[in-house]
Amino acid sequence: MTTTDPRYDDAGLRLAVADEGVLAVxxxxxxxxxxxxxxxxLRALADMPHSNADALFGAVRSDLxxxxxxxxxxxxxxxxxxxxxxxxxxxxSPALFERRVGDNHHHIICTRCSVVNDVDCAVGHAPCLxxxxxxxxxxxxxxxxxxxxxxxxxxxxxxxAADHP
Amino acid sequence: MTTTDPRYDDAGLRLAVADEGVLAVxxxxxxxxxxxxxxxxLRALADMPHSNADALFGAVRSDLxxxxxxxxxxxxxxxxxxxxxxxxxxxxSPALFERRVGDNHHHIICTRCSVVNDVDCAVGHAPCLxxxxxxxxxxxxxxxxxxxxxxxxxxxxxxxAADHP
DNA sequence: CCGTTGTTTTGATGTAATCAAAACAATTGG
DNA sequence: CCAATTGTTTTGATTACATCAAAACAACGG
Numbered sequence: 210m211t212t213t214d215p216r217y218d219d220a221g222l223r224l225a226v227a228d229e230g231v232l233a234v235x236x237x238x239x240x241x242x243x244x245x246x247x248x249x250x251l252r253a254l255a256d257m258p259h260s261n262a263d264a265l266f267g268a269v270r271s272d273l274x275x276x277x278x279x280x281x282x283x284x285x286x287x288x289x290x291x292x293x294x295x296x297x298x299x300x301x302s303p304a305l306f307e308r309r310v311g312d313n314h315h316h317i318i319c320t321r322c323s324v325v326n327d328v329d330c331a332v333g334h335a336p337c338l339x340x341x342x343x344x345x346x347x348x349x350x351x352x353x354x355x356x357x358x359x360x361x362x363x364x365x366x367x368x369x370a371a372d373h374p
Numbered sequence: 375m376t377t378t379d380p381r382y383d384d385a386g387l388r389l390a391v392a393d394e395g396v397l398a399v400x401x402x403x404x405x406x407x408x409x410x411x412x413x414x415x416l417r418a419l420a421d422m423p424h425s426n427a428d429a430l431f432g433a434v435r436s437d438l439x440x441x442x443x444x445x446x447x448x449x450x451x452x453x454x455x456x457x458x459x460x461x462x463x464x465x466x467s468p469a470l471f472e473r474r475v476g477d478n479h480h481h482i483i484c485t486r487c488s489v490v491n492d493v494d495c496a497v498g499h500a501p502c503l504x505x506x507x508x509x510x511x512x513x514x515x516x517x518x519x520x521x522x523x524x525x526x527x528x529x530x531x532x533x534x535a536a537d538h539p
Numbered sequence: 540c541c542g543t544t545g546t547t548t549t550g551a552t553g554t555a556a557t558c559a560a561a562a563c564a565a566t567t568g569g
Numbered sequence: 570c571c572a573a574t575t576g577t578t579t580t581g582a583t584t585a586c587a588t589c590a591a592a593a594c595a596a597c598g599g
Contacts, residue, residue, distance in 0.1 A: 242545060242596050262586080280547050282587070287546085300463035300517070303586060317511050326509050344491050345525030346482050352465075354517045360510030407565050407576060427555080445578050447556070452577085468555060 239291040249273040250284045254294065254308050259316075259325035261303040299325075299354055313350065319359035321366070328355060404456040414438040415449045419459065419473050424481075424490035426468040464490075464519055478515065484524035486531070493520060 232251045233243045241247065246269065253268035254260065260268075266281045285306055288294040295310045299318055305325065315328045342348065358366060397416045398408045406412065411434065418433035419425065425433075431446045450471055453459040460475045464483055470490065480493045507513065523531060 244546065244596075246547070275548090277548055279549080279588090283547070286588095296465075298463075298465035300461075317508055317513065319511065320514070326511070328508055343482055343493055343520065343522075345528075346484065346491070346520070346522040347528055348482065348520050348522035349485070350521045352519045352521065355508065355511070355513050356515045356517065357508075357511040357513040363510075363512055409565070409577065411578070440579090442579055444557090444580080448578070451557095 235293065239288075239293050241287055241291055241293075245273055246276050246280045247284050247288075249276065250281060250288070251293070251308070254306060258307040258309065259297075259305045261305050263303070265306065297325075297354075315353040315355065317355040317357060319362055320356050321358055321362040324359050326359075328353075400458065404453075404458050406452055406456055406458075410438055411441050411445045412449050412453075414441065415446060415453070416458070416473070419471060423472040423474070424462075424470045426470055428468070430471065462490075462519075480518040480520065482520040482522060484527055485521050486523055486527040489524050491524075493518075 232248050232255075236243045236247050236251065249269040249272060250265055252272075253265050257264065257268065262278070262281050262285060265285070266276070266278045269276050269281060285294065285296070288306075289296050292310060294306050294308055296304050296306055297316060298304045299316070302318075302323065307327075309327060313330055315330060317326050317328050318324070397413050397420075401408045401412050401416065414434040414437060415430055417437075418430050422429065422433065427443070427446050427450060430450070431441070431443045434441050434446060450459065450461070453471075454461050457475060459471050459473055461469050461471055462481060463469045464481070467483075467488065472492075474492060478495055480495060482491050482493050483489070
């Protein structure tokens, strides 16, 4: 009789032991060399998705001092072309990065505090939203950004209105 | 018996005589002072929608030499807050401007030649695409950019493939 | 463990846009 | 029609974000 407790199965064991190895594997299997700055950026991105290069630089530098901002840009560029991260460029914001790739999900951004949340694709298929041929264009992707007030800012807006009647 | 020929009705006559006055009126009725740089920017924008500040600067300078680039930025900013123009900021591009405002239409951009076309709203209502409350957000607008190959670039891509078989 | 190849550092450069102060021009009210 | 007010434009500096290039360096395949 073999145990089926998920904590002790093969995948679980590897996962527990690997620890940082998981990140290394994903980098290597994307065809890239595994380096300390790359691990650090990927780790930072896991903790704080929708971060910009500068915020990632801050996080990376704190556990790998001596890393340059340009290295972070370089890492993000290589991750981007390798398909490891996705770059989003909302109006009025520096570029943001996230590890969730492959599905084409969208984003909702608070106009007041700029917090970003993922939103599943409106339709569910790759170039979500129907038009696959519009005005003679061969449409490959649909990028959607919703703008609005997040829950916290809705409350703040209400209490502010009370302060200034 | 009064004529009802639209060419001679009051509005039509005013329109024909006004010529440039149409632009001036739209500026003034937006609560802004009418100035030569503003008229020139609005005129340029009528000719070339989806232009960036620099392209508009080029057009403006050619019929109103001495205008500064900063003036163009200033004009565009005031037009933006006055609701006279809309600013779009596609990923990887400087901001583009257009006079079509009020309806919330979207855009389709060629990934090869960067040409921009208007696309009517996917649903037809203001924050097009259903979600008016997502993840606790109060959604106010949905911004959609389609990316693909324009008709001309589709043809070019085909002939290039023939060149490099 | 060495060589190749790709990555990071260092430092310069570029683009798009914004800011601030002084000169100037459009409107409003007399 | 003129003067005062208010808003706009010019001029020049400055910022934010990002990219480029060369030399130093590190990963990985043999």
